[in-house]
Amino acid sequence: MSLVFIPNTVPSYIALSTDISGSKISGASYIGAKVYLTDTAKSYIIMPDLTLEEVPTLDDTVTVIGSVDVDNFPADYLVSGSVTVSNFPTDYPVSGSLIAEVSNFPVEYPVSGSVILLDSTASIGSVIVSEMPIGGYAYGSEFLSGVSGSIVDNTATQVIASAGSALSIHLTTLMVTNSGATGTNVDITSGSAGTAMWRGYAVGEGGGFAVTFPVPLRFDQGAGVFIECQETTDIAVLCSAAGYKA
Secondary structure (H helix, E strand, O other): OOOEEEOOOOOEEEEOHHHEEOOEEOOOOOOOOEEEEOOOOEEEEEOOOOOEEEEOOOOOEEEEOOOOOOOOOOOOOOEOOEEEEOOOOOOOOOOOEEEEEEOOOOOOOOOEOOEEEEOOOOOOOEOOOOEOOEOOOEOHHHEEEEEOOOEOOOOOEEEEOOOOOOOOEEEEEEEEEEOOOOOEEEEEEEOOOOOEEEEEEEOOOOEEEEEEEEEEEEOOOOOOEEEEEOOOOOOOEEEEEEEEEO
8 A cells, every 4th residue: 555645735645556446545535635646647536435536637638528517616626738618508607727728619708719717606707818809800810901903994993802792891901002193083892883981082193091990891791892993094003901801
């Protein structure tokens, strides 16, 4: 028998894996105490029936499929490593510490990446997310940008292609320059023959304008971002635009 009780601590033991018999270690009788096996570097907690339940280490991964209800989580029973939860419940009373990587978090808290829930009771608690919306708008994969070629007449020219029939483009920044000899009015339209969403004037020989929209400019669902100039000769207009799809 290699079991050794460690005094002056939260009840804990050290032992060898060979001391385990029938999921128990003789003499390890403190419910909730920790048991560390020196030969395997694994940790256990003593359950009410005196059996040992392994505590995941930093290198372990626990995968839970289906609904999970975490209630009265022991404050000293720390789950470390990667806990992947599918269909995380919308009712999540948690006390103690839980580190979890969540694949399907409730829609009220849409996140992408790792989430850390700390000392929360019937609430979200503290959340640290590896990816947050950029600029408060959208995730990086949802951003779009585009540039036009040199525009020399009043033909509607695409700057950003449609994001898809079910999505709208939300424009956040826009820049127009004109190196031609003649200035021109410029319309930014929703689609090639759509509504003018923004209008400006680009002076000739290096004029133009740039806009950062405090509220993103929302284009029609399924429509791309187009530019249309009023003048038909002596212009050389370029347009750059950026935004996101939603």
